[in-house]
Amino acid sequence: MEKALLATLEGRNAKVGALSINHLFPNRYVHAIGPFVLVDQICPAGNVPGDPPSEAGKHAHPHRGVATFSYILEGEMEYADSYGNRATAKAGDAHWLMSGKGILHEEIPPNTPQGHSLHAVQWWINLPATVKGDTPVYMFLDQSHFPEIMLPDAAGTAKILIGQIGNDTSPVPVYNNHFICHLRLHPGAKYTMPVEKRYEYAVFVPSGEAIVNGQKQGASRLSVFDFGGDEIAFHNEAARATDILLFGGASQNEPFVTQGPFVMNNREEIADAYRDFFDGKYGSITYSYNA
Template sequence: MKKKTSFSTKGQRADIGDLTIYRILANRYTDAVGPFVFLDHIIPKAHSSSSANSGTGAHPHRGIATLSYIIEGEDEHFDSAGNYAKVYSGGIQWMKAGNGIIHDETLNVDSQTKSNRTHAFQFWINLPSKNKAEKPAYLAIQSNEVPNKTLPNNSGWIKIIVGNYQDLKSVIPNYSEQFLYHIQLEAGKNFTIAIEEKVEVAAFLPTKNAILNGIEFQAGEFVEFDRIAGEITFENNLPEATDIILFGGEPYTEPIVAEGPFVMNSESEIADAYRDFYAGKYGKIDNKIGRV
């Protein structure tokens, strides 16, 4: 049985510095897909110099995990727990904000490949209430550490950013049932994946069109499906490979209250998050780390 489309939409511009960004989630139709409550697409861009050097500046989070997936570029991370790392094209920065942290990320061109292009995604993953009170945690995952496999009939490949797929498992912790896959489908090929009952799932087409269960969608479209168990078949009728970001998980059943950089379960917890931040309880970033 094929899953049906619930809706499709495109994002709204939310540029930062030299980066062109489309906010895909939340949108006018939904605030979440499984535990995922936020998605920004930093669209592919060639920069006129060897440096893009764009970031959000130091800012706090509580109650979520942030995940930056870098298709092209170099992402530099600092946080107030003392973590520092750079990941390069194909890599992932994952940070559990837990009970409060300050971080700063800068997306630049890739100093290893010398490419002048950037392309990335940032997700926020809502934590269950019990995990919102935990200490922060952090992982920097390089491209060669991301589980991946070739699709049947040499149709392309799948990377497991979060969750499991067949015998593959991401190193990123799961606090609820969740998955995030990057699928690349070769020209003229197709791929089918089965989704279980009640699982929330959405697909995003970052750069090119694709056919999802017989319907052609455009580059930049976010497509959410129903919650009935079934299959999604991806088809590529283009003369070149196309990419699909597929993500979702079990429904988040606790209350969701989001304000600014905080996602909690009540208005009082949001107030606590701001109070603790202004009281200095999230610590400070040492920007000398990594710059010796």
């Protein structure tokens, strides 16, 4: 039985520097999907200017109590943090950060030449209270780190970004039975995916279109499913391959508050997070450039 579709939601557009961001949620209809408390799409953009060395650090910001997962669809995204981690993710790669008790980081595009594009999606994952005080951990994930399985009837592939399918498991730590799967369906292909009745699910098509449970899913819109039902059916009617991002997990059983870059269990902890940031307890990012 197919999961019932609750709603298909438009995002909210915003500018962050030279980037156009599509804030998919939270909004007044959806506060969380499993432990996911925010999803942003960095909309496709060519000729994105990188920052000169004199402006290094202007995009640096803190996080606490949340894990962030940035998945690159096109282009490149550079990462640096106050624990000395630094990496550049290209198409198919990802940055994962467990911010724990607090960290300062920056994710910025290098210069993106005309004719090339930057396109990425970032998820915020609420951490259990028992993990919010842990030492931050960063992982750079090359595309080869993600298991990719062939779908039945040569329908396409499923890349496991977070979570598990069968015996294949992503190396990204999981705290709340959550998952992200990148489906790529071949032209004309159909695939029905078995899912958990008791979990919360959402589908996002970053570009193009797909048919999800018999309904057209347009680009840059978020579809949210009800509980019950044990499958979701996908169909690509287009003449080229299409990408579909499926994510979700178990409902949260702890209260949480999101404010700015922090996700904590109550407003007192939010106040503590800001106080520690202003007191410089999250450190600083060291920048060095060749002359």
